[in-house]
Amino acid sequence: MEQQKRYGHFDDQHREYVITNPQTPWPWINYLGNEDFFSLISNTAGGYSFYKDAKFRRITRYRYNNVPMDNGGRYFYLKDGDTVWNPGWKPCKTPLDFYECRHGMSYTRITGRKNGVEASVLFFVPLKKWAEVQKLTLTNQSQETKTLKLFSFEEWCLWNAATDMENFQRNFSTGEVEIEGSTIYHKTEYRERRNHYAFYHVNAPIQGFDTDRETFVGLYNEFANPDAVMEGKPRNSHAHGWSPIASHYIEVTLAPGESKDFVFILGYIENEQDKKFSALQVINKEKAHALIAELDTTEKVDKAFAELCEYWDALLNIYKVKTGNDKLDRMVNIWNQYQCMVTFNFSRSASFFESGVGRGMGFRDSNQDLVGFVHQIPPRARQRIIDIASTQFPDGGCYHQYQPLTKRGNNDIGGGFNDDPCWLIFGTVAYIKETGDFSILDEMVPFDNQPGSEVTLFEHLKISMDHVIKNLGPHMLPLIGRADWNDCLNLNCFSWDPNESFQTTENVSEGTKAESLMIAGLFVVTGKDYVALCKKLANGQRSTVNGQWSMVNVQCDFAEEANRMQQAVDAMIEAVKKHGWDGEWYLRAYDFYGRKIGSNECEEAKIFIESQGWCTMAEIGAEDGMVAKSLDSCKKYLECEHGMVLNNPAFTKYIYEYGEISSYPEGYKENAGIFCHNNPWVIIGECIAGRGNDAWSHYAKILPSYVEEKYQTLHKVEPYVNCQMVAGKDAFRPGEGKNSWLTGTAAWMWYTVSEFILGIKPDYDGIRIDPCLPETATDYTVCRKFREAEYEITIHPNGVQKGVKAITLDGQPIEGTVIPYSVGKHVVEVVM
Ligand code: GLC
Numbered sequence: 001m002e003q004q005k006r007y008g009h010f011d012d013q014h015r016e017y018v019i020t021n022p023q024t025p026w027p028w029i030n031y032l033g034n035e036d037f038f039s040l041i042s043n044t045a046g047g048y049s050f051y052k053d054a055k056f057r058r059i060t061r062y063r064y065n066n067v068p069m070d071n072g073g074r075y076f077y078l079k080d081g082d083t084v085w086n087p088g089w090k091p092c093k094t095p096l097d098f099y100e101c102r103h104g105m106s107y108t109r110i111t112g113r114k115n116g117v118e119a120s121v122l123f124f125v126p127l128k129k130w131a132e133v134q135k136l137t138l139t140n141q142s143q144e145t146k147t148l149k150l151f152s153f154e155e156w157c158l159w160n161a162a163t164d165m166e167n168f169q170r171n172f173s174t175g176e177v178e179i180e181g182s183t184i185y186h187k188t189e190y191r192e193r194r195n196h197y198a199f200y201h202v203n204a205p206i207q208g209f210d211t212d213r214e215t216f217v218g219l220y221n222e223f224a225n226p227d228a229v230m231e232g233k234p235r236n237s238h239a240h241g242w243s244p245i246a247s248h249y250i251e252v253t254l255a256p257g258e259s260k261d262f263v264f265i266l267g268y269i270e271n272e273q274d275k276k277f278s279a280l281q282v283i284n285k286e287k288a289h290a291l292i293a294e295l296d297t298t299e300k301v302d303k304a305f306a307e308l309c310e311y312w313d314a315l316l317n318i319y320k321v322k323t324g325n326d327k328l329d330r331m332v333n334i335w336n337q338y339q340c341m342v343t344f345n346f347s348r349s350a351s352f353f354e355s356g357v358g359r360g361m362g363f364r365d366s367n368q369d370l371v372g373f374v375h376q377i378p379p380r381a382r383q384r385i386i387d388i389a390s391t392q393f394p395d396g397g398c399y400h401q402y403q404p405l406t407k408r409g410n411n412d413i414g415g416g417f418n419d420d421p422c423w424l425i426f427g428t429v430a431y432i433k434e435t436g437d438f439s440i441l442d443e444m445v446p447f448d449n450q451p452g453s454e455v456t457l458f459e460h461l462k463i464s465m466d467h468v469i470k471n472l473g474p475h476m477l478p479l480i481g482r483a484d485w486n487d488c489l490n491l492n493c494f495s496w497d498p499n500e501s502f503q504t505t506e507n508v509s510e511g512t513k514a515e516s517l518m519i520a521g522l523f524v525v526t527g528k529d530y531v532a533l534c535k536k537l538a539n540g541q542r543s544t545v546n547g548q549w550s551m552v553n554v555q556c557d558f559a560e561e562a563n564r565m566q567q568a569v570d571a572m573i574e575a576v577k578k579h580g581w582d583g584e585w586y587l588r589a590y591d592f593y594g595r596k597i598g599s600n601e602c603e604e605a606k607i608f609i610e611s612q613g614w615c616t617m618a619e620i621g622a623e624d625g626m627v628a629k630s631l632d633s634c635k636k637y638l639e640c641e642h643g644m645v646l647n648n649p650a651f652t653k654y655i656y657e658y659g660e661i662s663s664y665p666e667g668y669k670e671n672a673g674i675f676c677h678n679n680p681w682v683i684i685g686e687c688i689a690g691r692g693n694d695a696w697s698h699y700a701k702i703l704p705s706y707v708e709e710k711y712q713t714l715h716k717v718e719p720y721v722n723c724q725m726v727a728g729k730d731a732f733r734p735g736e737g738k739n740s741w742l743t744g745t746a747a748w749m750w751y752t753v754s755e756f757i758l759g760i761k762p763d764y765d766g767i768r769i770d771p772c773l774p775e776t777a778t779d780y781t782v783c784r785k786f787r788e789a790e791y792e793i794t795i796h797p798n799g800v801q802k803g804v805k806a807i808t809l810d811g812q813p814i815e816g817t818v819i820p821y822s823v824g825k826h827v828v829e830v831v832m
Pocket residue numbers: 348362364365484485486487488670677724743744
């Protein structure tokens with residue numbers, strides 16, 4: 001097959017990415033759903049749906065790492081004479097006369113045309129509904145009457161996505177369905193402990209159906225040529241055990257020019273225990289009927305879709321930039337913010353690289369994700385902070401992950417990642433600065449979800465800081481524990497057993513000297529934030545939230561607390577300067593035996609990115625030139641065409657004392673991959689140091705809209721979002737992307753561009769203006785909604801990289817760089 005140069009393009013006006021060739025170098029996916037019901041959908045309609053938890057409530061089945069790739073999904077088959085085709089090209093792969101997939105904000109529209117018939121499907125999850133709607137529009141664009149046979153297709157998953165893939169001795173005997181009119185119900189395990197079922201409905205009479213996979217497909221056929229479809233005859237099969245599916249059969253006649261809509265609904269229902277059945281073995285369908293009734297016409301669906309679009313208008317209206325550079329504007333105004341919301345919703349659970357059965361929500365990941373969406377949905381950020389803090393232990397340590405359905409800490413992975421506590425401060429401070437809601441600090445929050453153990457959230461922050469202070473090593477630097485941000489830097493694990501996971505195997509704390517410079521920098525950054533917060537509280541800080549005064553009742557001598565922590569921060573700075581500097585860059589760590597990691601003295605991996613990022617953000621040793629040297633070293637040793645690699649030179653052999661990091665071949669993941677997540681740390685370091693040209697050039701290298709043009713084929717993964725990792729300079733194919741969508745990169749890219757490059761920083765008392773720009777930047781305007789105010793801020797850079805000279809607020813000059821918060825609309829002019 002001849003490789004096409006381009007597979008798609010941005011459509012900024014509609015906030016869509018338009019894919020014009022279905023054979024993308026990797027499935028390019030989108031996410032549907034915003035609260036409880038979620039779906040993943042690829043550009044050929046592959047993917048699956050789940051309710052809240054991708055492991056425990058998987059509604060439709062999906063096979064990861066399959067051949068062919070991305071098989072299974074929601075499929076519409078059209079049989080027109082002898083030709084069978086799908087609007088999304090797959091699974092039949094019949095060549096289409098026209099194909100287009102538009103991924104938009106929580107919706108996807110796939111259109112195919114063949115032999116004068118157009119089939120266009122709009123997929124979305126209506127707000128507050130537990131259902132995926134698929135509005136199929138069939139149009140006869142030919143001169144003759146068309147008689148078509150339409151088959152829908154979904155395959156049910158037996159709820160628990162993990163056992164669904166392994167426990168076949170049981171699974172093949174449990175499947176159960178019910179058929180009622182045009183609705184197919186999936187009720188496996190409902191007879192016993194489950195109180196939920198799913199259904200697949202169409203708002204038209206059907207002329208047949210299938211619910212048993214083997215009968216529909218034929219044992220020796222594939223999704224590409226199911227028996228029933230090829231023959232044009234449904235079997236009306238009734239699944240019992242084996243593999244239940246849902247397929248409607250509809251005969252459609254269309255006059256020339258005629259168009260017909262069909263609304264398909266994939267729904268999920270929960271019943272109260274005592275209302276599960278309407279008769280023996282007959283599920284109570286009342287709620288399903290009600291849900292169907294809310295969505296069963298084109299008008300109702302169009303209205304629900306309009307509401308979804310308005311929801312996104314509102315979310316994306318909070319921060320809007322106009323720079324005149326389309327590539328930047330579309331990432332800031334659309335895709336970066338969208339990806340942040342998706343990461344908020346899915347954490348690291350379900351993507352085309354995360355199977356949905358592995359990980360729960362990460363403690364550190366969720367706190368970082370928060371800076372990406374807190375401006376859009378502050379109440380949910382508030383709840384998220386409390387959920388996360390509730391999994392903390394009384395000594396300030398934390399469960400590394402928790403399960404979204406139960407919100408409880410995950411015992412399988414446990415704790416001991418010593419960076420985790422600091423992130424709670426990072427997230428909470430971002431929340432308070434955005435909202436002015438100091439009252440969150442008064443919330444009573446338990447330890448390890450134990451009722452009766454509640455203390456204030458402020459107390460949780462305090463013990464988080466103390467956890468670092470109480471776990472210092474021989475150089476007075478933070479002990480790393482199981483790992484710090486770099487999950488793979490396992491300095492206390494020592495594993496020779498391939499059956500062990502580095503994330504859960506032994507963590508020798510006795511006698512360890514393993515210290516982390518990454519945590520040291522993180523501690524200084526979050527420690528300064530904590531001190532500033534205490535000072536605010538010492539001044540009796542109050543602020544308004546929705547017109548109400550927000551007060552903190554926490555009992556604490558805040559001035560004394562600020563003082564205490566300032567000393568700890570100062571001591572940490574001294575420790576880094578004394579024991580954490582290698583001459584040209586910051587060390588990365590000390591190993592179990594107290595030997596340097598990330599030093600010029602090391603054979604490999606002489607320099608690491610994480611400590612450069614955090615120690616430059618913390619400005620440690622700036623006055624002695626350390627920050628500038630570190631940033632220069634990043635350019636010299638870490639930077640390549642596609643971004644900055646994590647370490648250099650890459651490890652070429654497994655090092656038992658270092659753990660998983662050296663398990664990866666060079667250039668991938670934590671071994672010298674471009675781990676996009678941590679590039680922004682250095683970029684922020686550049687911004688704080690005022691080096692706008694450098695900050696911008698690093699930023700543009702990993703900005704998807706810039707990558708889009710250059711690497712449609714090389715990069716492989718979706719060109720509209722960031723991926724976790726791009727293969728580094730030591731890899732076989734540098735520039736190849738992996739692990740798209742669910743990555744801390746989204747929030748960090750947002751934080752970097754919105755606050756440090758464009759320079760609009762929410763602060764306790766207002767908005768701080770402090771851009772750091774390339775010399776080439778021209779005038780730009782940011783419209784920022786902030787609490788109950790709206791600011792239109794125009795910046796005149798005048799070729800200056802950093803430094804605000806003058807600000808006027810509504811025509812009046814102000815002192816300093818913080819625009820004081822006041823309700824209403826304001827116009828701000830900034831001269832640099
Ligand atoms: C993954 C994890 C994140 C970790 C990073 C580096 O992205 O989700 O928690 O910090 O890898 O190992």
